[in-house]
Amino acid sequence: MTRSTPPVPGAPGQTEEREKSKKLGSLKALLPFMRPYRSLLLAAVSALVVTAVLSLTLPLAVRRVVDNFYTKDAQTLDLYFAAALGIAGLLAIGTGLRYLLVTRLGERVVADIRKAVFDRVIGMSPAFYEKVMTGEVLSRITTDTTLILSVISSSVSIALRNLLIFIGGLALMLFTSAKLTAMVLLIVPAVVVPILVLGRKLRVLSRENQDWIAASSGNASEGLSAVQTVQAFTHERASQAKFSEFTELSYDAARRRVNTRAIMTVIVIFLVFSGIVGVLWIGARDVRAGDMTQGALVQFVIYAVMVAGGVAALSEIWGELQRASGATERLVELLQTEDAVVDPTNPRSLPSPVVGQLTFDDVTFAYPSRPGTKALEHVSLAIEPGETVAFVGPSGAGKTTIIQMLLRFYDPSSGRILLDGVDLAELRRDDFRKYIAVVPQDPVIFATSARENIRFGRPDASDAEIEAAAQAAAAHDFIAALPDGYDSYLGERGVMLSGGQKQRIAIARAILRDAPVLLLDEATSALDAESERAVQSAVDTLSQGRTTLIVAHRLATVKKADRIVVLDQGRVVATGPHDQLVSEGGLYARLAKLQFTEGIAAE
Structure with missing residues (x-):
């Protein structure tokens, strides 16, 4: 067995790290x-x-x-x-x-x-x-x-x-x-x-x-x-x-x-x-x-x-x-350790009220772990307040990256992302994130009760508001059926729940947040047909008056969107409503032929 020393974050190299460890006075x-x-x-x-x-x-x-x-x-x-x-x-x-x-x-x-x-x-x-x-x-x-x-x-x-x-x-x-x-x-x-x-x-x-x-x-x-x-x-x-x-x-x-x-x-x-x-x-x-x-x-x-x-x-x-x-x-x-993303020394404030206008201004980005591969390349988009925009494309096209960039988990390599006309880099992260609700592709369930998991979306919410959010997310019935109802312990990472139940808890959490911007990253991917219809109805109601971004592989989920943005290899290759994109042919039409038509036949 070859002996080696595990890497330490923040250390440029092992030689320097070992030299540092010889200094006195730490x-x-x-x-x-x-x-x-x-x-x-x-x-x-x-x-x-x-x-x-x-x-x-x-x-x-x-x-x-x-x-x-x-x-x-x-x-x-x-x-x-x-x-x-x-x-x-x-x-x-x-x-x-x-x-x-x-x-x-x-x-x-x-x-x-x-x-x-x-x-x-x-x-x-x-x-x-x-x-x-x-x-x-x-x-x-x-x-x-x-x-x-x-x-x-x-x-x-x-x-x-x-x-x-x-x-x-x-x-x-x-x-x-x-x-x-x-x-x-x-x-x-x-x-x-x-x-x-x-x-x-x-x-x-x-x-x-x-x-x-x-x-x-x-x-x-x-x-x-x-x-x-x-x-x-x-x-x-x-x-x-x-x-x-x-x-x-x-x-x-x-x-x-x-x-x-x-x-x-x-x-x-x-x-x-x-x-x-x-x-x-x-x-x-x-x-x-x-x-x-x-x-x-x-x-x-x-x-x-x-x-x-x-x-x-x-x-x-x-x-x-x-x-x-x-x-x-x-x-x-x-x-x-210096963070790759930092808040500005003199942050700006968002105009009040926040209406949810989003702008991608020639955004290019590559993940730090893959600097040679562009996750987004010269992406320019203008999303109006209250508009529902769906992002579709093959795996690795950059759909989830759009969501991560809007939350400012990463900064663009070049270009800007704006909320209501203000560059996200000029805002404190906690100042603008409170206006965004997100349902991630892999929903996170905490080791606490169902009630507290939903309340995570808005800590000051009342029990009545929590239950209303659960009903809107088609989660009330299965939560009520748990041994202690809303007070039931869900286990570490939600081991007591099915994939669909976890996703409905996450949707209820986003509904409770009641933010002007809603991000849905494969929000209905783990739901059965009946639950998906119920949740889709809730999402349709929730998205009214809100800027909603939907990431989905299943095209049936995004058909009703005001606009569909087709991504491929980090680039925007087409935009428009469903019928227009199908009639134009191209990548979306091929995806619709492979998936959407088969989905209709299956129904």
Whole structure:
């Protein structure tokens, strides 16, 4: 099996990505999320400093106890024991407070990060999702933020505390015995070098591990979201093998990361405690020679152990910080990814009221994933308010692209698209999309009730309005027959509904929106003949006074349109009413002969 690294969105190339992962300071990107909680951060840092100072004070009390152990003044000895106990109590309270404050800060910051990332990706244009799997985005929102939570609520706090203990302990060691401290300092370079060298390698391996976890999540999400198709085509073993491959590559990266971290831990701890043993040996000789007291030696040893423990903890936490730094980079990439479609800095406003006049002005467009193939080429159309225009043509002719361009999911490569005389590129997307209702070719049903699925079209709609929309879409009867009626849970992606029922829910949603522009993309393709008649009647009523664009393969659906636009290979090849296009011959006449006449015969 060849090892490779999964692509990361927003990265120009893998070499650059790996170079980037070697830079230090990625965790600085978390500072803007911490800034709103300065008071909480200050309180947490204060508690951290107090507990570190108390930890450093405890050995001073222990020294007094040891040096006065054999004193005849029992009251003084009791006082030292009481002081030591008091310091221990304050240390316990301070540590608990530090944990509370730091953990609250971590939970709050990570919640804000998750919201910021979701807010960013939910507004990204479809071009972003042509290159990034949804499962990978979810992995970043969950797995990567969990790593950051671990760091903010635990690792950073412990690292700062151990850093303070290391610095303070080293200073107090120097105060206790300059000679022994100098010997301890001799081993510091030997400890720091492996931390820096192996720590850099850990950072790269941690980033690679997280990349593979995201790729694995993306693969699993894709397979599970299409589980019926996977099973229908007996693709389970191939899907299992692919997921297993991603998982094993993730494990392999994790194994190399763990091995590197274990080696670093062994080296650091051995060097640190070897130094302590050596210093203790020399200190014991000084006590025997009368150059220092027993209490002073005990105090020095405690400080040495605290300093050594701080260094060992820092080496452990360094690996966690490297992992979190890699996770932060990945989240920052999402937050900083530039969208192909952006709202203008100074948006214009639509004239009031919006009447639904649509204009395609010499529009040419190619999908980002297929830049060499024109989806639309020099398309010019003027659609009047209240006009019903149908788009027909073979698959791949550009019909659905027309709908996507009107919703400004993509921007034209050249040309303009106007609503009521205003270029869509000069408007905020949410400002003009609220005047458009759409029924997509593949209707989306959310994992909630039938009522809430329809209400998605207009969140402030009343229950009566929802039921009226369902009746207009010929959906009321089957919804009422569900176990809990309109409150029935429809399952993930509407698994409890048939294709036709899903489409009628989507039509009801569009009817409820009550927008001046209505877009129907194969809106009746999954309906039986009886339901299609009912829905077509509803659509005819709904389209009155509204600008309606209909995309359909079935020509019977578009026969009543005011105008039919025939597309072929992204170009407009003919326009006109049904009878005129049939009499002219050409592509529409051939489609009508193949399909429409047969449909009449079948009826």
